[in-house]
Amino acid sequence: MSEFIPLSVPNFGTKEAQYAAEAITSGWVSTSGAKVGEFEQALARYVGMPRAVAANSGSSSLHLAALAAGIQPGEEVIVPTLTFIAAVNPLTRYVGAAPVFIGCDDSLCIDPDGVEEFCANRCTLKADGLYNNQTGARVRALGVVHVFGNMADMPRLLDIARRYRLVLIEDATEALGTRYTAGPLAGRFAGTMGDVGCFSFNGNKIITTGAGGFLVSNHPDWTEHAKHLSTQAKADVLQFLHDEVGYNYRMTNVQACLGLAQLERLEEFIAIKKARYEQYRAGLDGVGGLRILPFREEADGVRSNHWFYSLSLENTALDRDTVIAQLQARGIQTRPIWALIHEQADYPGCEAYDLDKAQFYRKNIVNLPCSTNLTEADCGRVIAAVKNLL
Numbered sequence: 035m036s037e038f039i040p041l042s043v044p045n046f047g048t049k050e051a052q053y054a055a056e057a058i059t060s061g062w063v064s065t066s067g068a069k070v071g072e073f074e075q076a077l078a079r080y081v082g083m084p085r086a087v088a089a090n091s092g093s094s095s096l097h098l099a100a101l102a103a104g105i106q107p108g109e110e111v112i113v114p115t116l117t118f119i120a121a122v123n124p125l126t127r128y129v130g131a132a133p134v135f136i137g138c139d140d141s142l143c144i145d146p147d148g149v150e151e152f153c154a155n156r157c158t159l160k161a162d163g164l165y166n167n168q169t170g171a172r173v174r175a176l177g178v179v180h181v182f183g184n185m186a187d188m189p190r191l192l193d194i195a196r197r198y199r200l201v202l203i204e205d206a207t208e209a210l211g212t213r214y215t216a217g218p219l220a221g222r223f224a225g226t227m228g229d230v231g232c233f234s235f236n237g238n239k240i241i242t243t244g245a246g247g248f249l250v251s252n253h254p255d256w257t258e259h260a261k262h263l264s265t266q267a268k269a270d271v272l273q274f275l276h277d278e279v280g281y282n283y284r285m286t287n288v289q290a291c292l293g294l295a296q297l298e299r300l301e302e303f304i305a306i307k308k309a310r311y312e313q314y315r316a317g318l319d320g321v322g323g324l325r326i327l328p329f330r331e332e333a334d335g336v337r338s339n340h341w342f343y344s345l346s347l348e349n350t351a352l353d354r355d356t357v358i359a360q361l362q363a364r365g366i367q368t369r370p371i372w373a374l375i376h377e378q379a380d381y382p383g384c385e386a387y388d389l390d391k392a393q394f395y396r397k398n399i400v401n402l403p404c405s406t407n408l409t410e411a412d413c414g415r416v417i418a419a420v421k422n423l424l
Contacts, residue, residue: 039416041367042238042342045303045406046292053291065265067287073294074248077233080297081210081223083250087261088285088293092207092234092247096124098263098283099230099249100175102256103201105129109174110166112136112152112200114144115374116392117179121205122375125177132171135376135386141330142344142371142395143186144178146194148388153198156387164198168385175201180209180224183240183307183341185330188219188227195228202228207247208341209233210240211304216335230256235289240303240341240406241296243289303406307340310413314343314402317417322424323349327399341404344371348398350424357400357423364419371399 057063070088077086089095105111107130113122115135126133136148157164157173164173176195178186195202206212206225210233213223225231230253235246251257262268267280285293311329319326327344330336347354358368374396376386403416 038365039367039403039408039412040405041369041401041403043405043407044237044242045299047295047299049298050292050295053295054288057288057291062287064286065284067290069287069290069294070285073285073290073297076294076297077248078250080300081226081250082221083226085250085254085257087249087257087264088290089247089249089264089283090285090289091245092205092232092236093120093124094264094281094283095232095234095247095249096121096203096205097128097281098260099203099232099251100125100129100131101263102251102253102260103175103203103230105131105174105201107131108171110134110169110171111175111177112149112173113177113375114138114179114181115376115386115389116142116372116395117181117205117375118372119375119378121177121179121207125175125203127380131174132169133375133381133384134166134173135381135384137388137390137392138181138395139187139391141184141186142181142327143184144191145388145391146187146190149176149191149194152387153194157198159198164200166385173198173200175203177203177205178228179205179207180212182344183209183212183329183339185209185212185214185224185336185338188214189217192227201230204228204231206231207234207236208239209339211300211337211339213337214335215332215337220335226250226252229253235293235296240307240339241293241300243285243293243296246285246289246293248285304339306406306408307404310404310408311340311343313410313413314345314417317414318345318420321421324420324424325349343402343404345400345402345420346395346398347400348394352423354398354400357420360423361416361419366416366419367403369401371396371401
């Protein structure tokens with residue numbers, strides 16, 4: 035058997051090593067180095083926002099977003115059930131809020147119909163905001179995740195948030211580089227259209243700093259507050275005075291150096307992702323009932339970053355977990371989509387609606403290898419191994 039094909043791994047080169055070595059030899063390795071600010075400026079330019087705040091993870095970025103948005107204990111946040119749990123915990127449990135779970139549409143992103151139905155039929159809009167008829171709690175925010183780099187239906191979700199006075203928090207941790215190319219939001223990147231947006235540089239993301247993330251906002255004061263909180267809320271650095279509870283969430287200088295090198299290669303990585311996606315689609319879509327889930331594309335006025343590829347087994351006799359095990363035995367790493375969050379141990383009895391598609395995709399999806407250093411030959415080997423299972 036030839037070399038193991040992992041699901042998703044970093045793609046580092048000589049420039050990443052060079053930039054990181056410069057930080058190490060300079061002695062500026064922690065959060066005080068100048069490269070952190072330089073990386074923030076480069077990120078802001080790339081996504082077309084005036085300011086970015088670099089953090090040590092996507093999760094901490096989301097926590098900062100919830101704090102900057104003023105989500106209070108006892109309030110509720112509308113969130114997707116089909117996503118990684120780190121998209122939900124910081125917006126709810128970390129700040130003492132409760133989730134209301136909504137299922138997905140065929141993009142795997144939160145279903146606007148489900149959000150609309152909940153707001154219109156299960157809530158009451160009062161002068162000071164939206165209130166849940168069942169719990170009496172104020173529904174403060176809507177969390178939207180751009181799943182696997184696929185753009186959520188932002189025109190509809192932005193309209194819903196405006197009409198029901200909800201803060202819209204975009205989780206673009208998987209969608210750096212995804213943007214609208216046509217329509218009313220043309221030129222806007224995932225993560226830049228709501229009130230606040232967050233991104234991730236985890237090791238499996240399209241670019242990585244090992245761990246890290248960043249936040250942008252259409253409210254300048256929120257961005258400044260998020261940065262303040264990320265550096266332990268220091269009001270006077272010399273005298274160690276702090277004016278509120280802060281957090282050790284700042285990105286390090288070494289991570290920022292890696293990020294600067296990776297950001298220079300982002301468009302190259304997106305092109306590779308798209309090429310491998312097209313290869314998978316040509317080789318597997320429609321074969322024996324298999325389906326490669328589509329991304330919103332240029333025809334929909336979207337340029338996706340094609341971060342993760344999803345193979346649907348819905349029209350085959352194949353079992354998801356058996357497929358994963360058999361491909362693993364052939365040296366090919368795959369994975370199922372996430373377990374639904376409303377079924378997780380820490381969320382018993384939480385409200386959940388519009389679940390049919392989320393449950394369907396949870397049962398039928400296998401995610402295929404998608405690293406930016408996945409070669410055409412590697413991809414062909416995966417295709418052949420999947421076909422062999424039919």
